[in-house]
Amino acid sequence: MKTHFQLLITTSCMGALLFAGQAPAQTPSPSGGPLMKAIVYHDFGSPDVLRLGEIERPVPTDNQLLVRVRAASVNPLDWHYMEGTPYLGRPFEFGLLKPAVTRLGVDFSGTVEAVGKNVTQFKPGDEVFGGKNGAFAEYVVVPEDRAVVLKPASLTFEQAASLPIAAITALQALRDKGKIQPGQKILINGASGGVGTFAVQIAKSFGAEVTGVCSGRNAEMVRSIGADHVIDYTKEDFTKSGQRYDVIVDNVGNRSLLECRRVLNPNGKYIGIGGGGVNDGRWTGPLVGVMKMLGLSPFVTQEVGMMLAELNKKDLTILADLMQAGKVTPVIDRTYTLSQVPEALRYLEEGHARGKVVIIVKDNNETSPVSANRVADSASTTGPVAIALKLIAIPIGALIVPIVVALVLNRRFQRGNPGKRGYRWGYYFGVMSLIAGLVLGLLLEGATALIVCGLIYAVLAWFFSQRHHWAWIALTILSFNPVAWIINLIYLRKRWAEDSVELVS
Numbered sequence: 075m076k077t078h079f080q081l082l083i084t085t086s087c088m089g090a091l092l093f094a095g096q097a098p099a100q101t102p103s104p105s106g107g108p109l110m111k112a113i114v115y116h117d118f119g120s121p122d123v124l125r126l127g128e129i130e131r132p133v134p135t136d137n138q139l140l141v142r143v144r145a146a147s148v149n150p151l152d153w154h155y156m157e158g159t160p161y162l163g164r165p166f167e168f169g170l171l172k173p174a175v176t177r178l179g180v181d182f183s184g185t186v187e188a189v190g191k192n193v194t195q196f197k198p199g200d201e202v203f204g205g206k207n208g209a210f211a212e213y214v215v216v217p218e219d220r221a222v223v224l225k226p227a228s229l230t231f232e233q234a235a236s237l238p239i240a241a242i243t244a245l246q247a248l249r250d251k252g253k254i255q256p257g258q259k260i261l262i263n264g265a266s267g268g269v270g271t272f273a274v275q276i277a278k279s280f281g282a283e284v285t286g287v288c289s290g291r292n293a294e295m296v297r298s299i300g301a302d303h304v305i306d307y308t309k310e311d312f313t314k315s316g317q318r319y320d321v322i323v324d325n326v327g328n329r330s331l332l333e334c335r336r337v338l339n340p341n342g343k344y345i346g347i348g349g350g351g352v353n354d355g356r357w358t359g360p361l362v363g364v365m366k367m368l369g370l371s372p373f374v375t376q377e378v379g380m381m382l383a384e385l386n387k388k389d390l391t392i393l394a395d396l397m398q399a400g401k402v403t404p405v406i407d408r409t410y411t412l413s414q415v416p417e418a419l420r421y422l423e424e425g426h427a428r429g430k431v432v433i434i435v436k437d438n439n440e441t442s443p444v445s446a447n448r449v450a451d452s453a454s455t456t457g458p459v460a461i462a463l464k465l466i467a468i469p470i471g472a473l474i475v476p477i478v479v480a481l482v483l484n485r486r487f488q489r490g491n492p493g494k495r496g497y498r499w500g501y502y503f504g505v506m507s508l509i510a511g512l513v514l515g516l517l518l519e520g521a522t523a524l525i526v527c528g529l530i531y532a533v534l535a536w537f538f539s540q541r542h543h544w545a546w547i548a549l550t551i552l553s554f555n556p557v558a559w560i561i562n563l564i565y566l567r568k569r570w571a572e573d574s575v576e577l578v579s
């Protein structure tokens with residue numbers, strides 16, 4: 075979520091204090107200001123790393139409002155931050171060894187408690203909802219111009235808190251990426267989850283014919299929120315249904331792109347939202363999927379792509395209107411209290427939530443802090459230093475190894491052919507082409523594609539290193555890389571000319 079990342083970067087961590095025992099510790103704040111309860115974490119790992127701590131209550135600046143949180147909701151985004159996965163995101167976003175931001179949660183609803191002197195759109199007592207990092211807390215401060223809007227009176231706090239990330243994702247996927255039109259056939263894979271339950275209803279509100287994919291136990295619920303057809307994934311594979319869809323919204327990512335294309339109209343759209351459980355894709359997350367789509371999109375007539383939702387006021391207002399009009403009603407699976415956030419995340423991590431999981435932030439003091447005796451098994455299964463070392467070593471290795479191989483091959487060539495010009499770039503290009511061939515095989519999915527692409531590029535790279543001009547041309551074209559085309563045009567033509575001169579003489 076682009077906005078969340080920005081919010082998380084720009085929001086400074088609050089000085090969190092942990093529970094040491096069974097009762098919340100009343101640690102005086104350094105500034106002497108009031109305290110609040112909030113979920114905090116200082117290590118990546120399972121939900122056991124979370125603590126209900128007492129930290130300083132935030133004070134709104136001139137352009138911010140202080141919101142007393144009444145409800146929050148849980149999203150897979152929260153467990154990505156908590157687990158620090160995919161690891162690739164650690165140097166850029168989550169924090170390399172320790173969480174960069176020690177607070178969790180985004181979706182919230184609540185009552186405005188105080189406003190800064192420049193705030194004009196809100197006043198104390200207003201009921202609002204929106205997205206702000208650190209939402210698993212008694213209070214959040216939100217800049218007036220960010221993702222916060224008035225809550226329609228007809229919505230409960232729980233309903234409003236369940237909207238932001240999931241419903242905005244569904245709306246932007248269907249409206250902006252899918253360009254959904256009345257009468258179109260839409261397939262929602264993962265129709266019974268947080269995003270899916272909103273996607274089914276929003277697609278219906280656009281007048282589409284909706285097919286939802288979920289397990290049999292959720293079929294009736296998905297039908298009840300408007301799906302015209304339901305496919306039980308435990309009995310039927312939607313990619314073999316023989317149907318054709320105009321838009322596929324994929325919240326699960328358990329079918330390959332090539333399989334999904336089988337049930338997509340020639341000018342249809344595939345929108346990848348996410349997928350994968352807590353133990354899937356821990357290193358690269360959706361990056362492989364994104365690369366596959368980038369690799370495939372020039373060769374197919376359909377539009378394929380991943381989407382990144384963005385929280386904004388405009389869409390929150392549209393969603394509130396849809397709810398007031400009765401076109402969208404959140405499906406709330408379970409509710410938990412603030413101290414039970416770890417349980418809520420544990421449940422979400424199982425990957426079978428039925429709609430949204432909501433946290434109710436009570437007025438009264440909660441006396442059941444998260445048990446401190448879970449610290450022992452809370453560490454991430456892979457050591458943070460080992461992950462950091464690999465994160466540094468892998469890109470360096472990927473850069474350096476082909477260079478070293480190219481230098482070694484070039485040296486061998488020069489020993490065997492004294493007096494002949496070196497060929498460093500050529501060898502480097504050959505090695506990289508072989509790697510690119512293997513990557514292309516992976517993108518095309520399937521062992522056969524991997525072997526065929528690997529062999530083709532390996533054979534071409536071999537002839538290329540033997541300085542066969544036809545292989546130079548073929549491999550250059552098959553690099554699909556305009557930068558390599560230009561470099562080779564200059565470099566290889568020069569070498570070609572030198573070789574011709576040598577042959578003549």
Ligand SMILES: NC(=O)c1ccc[n+]([C@@H]2O[C@H](COP(=O)([O-])OP(=O)(O)OC[C@H]3O[C@@H](n4cnc5c(N)ncnc54)[C@H](OP(=O)(O)O)[C@@H]3O)[C@@H](O)[C@H]2O)c1
Nearest residue numbers: 150243264266267268269289347348349381382383426427
């Ligand atoms: N790109 C973005 O900006 C963005 C924004 C929000 C979310 N996401 C991602 O989108 C994904 C979905 O989010 P969510 O909030 O909807 O998660 P969620 O609430 O945890 O989704 C759980 C649902 O997935 C269903 N499911 C599990 N396996 C399935 C399968 N093989 N086929 C069909 N359905 C299956 C489950 O149904 P059953 O119980 O019936 O199995 C359950 O209802 C996550 O990966 C999340 O990270 C991305």
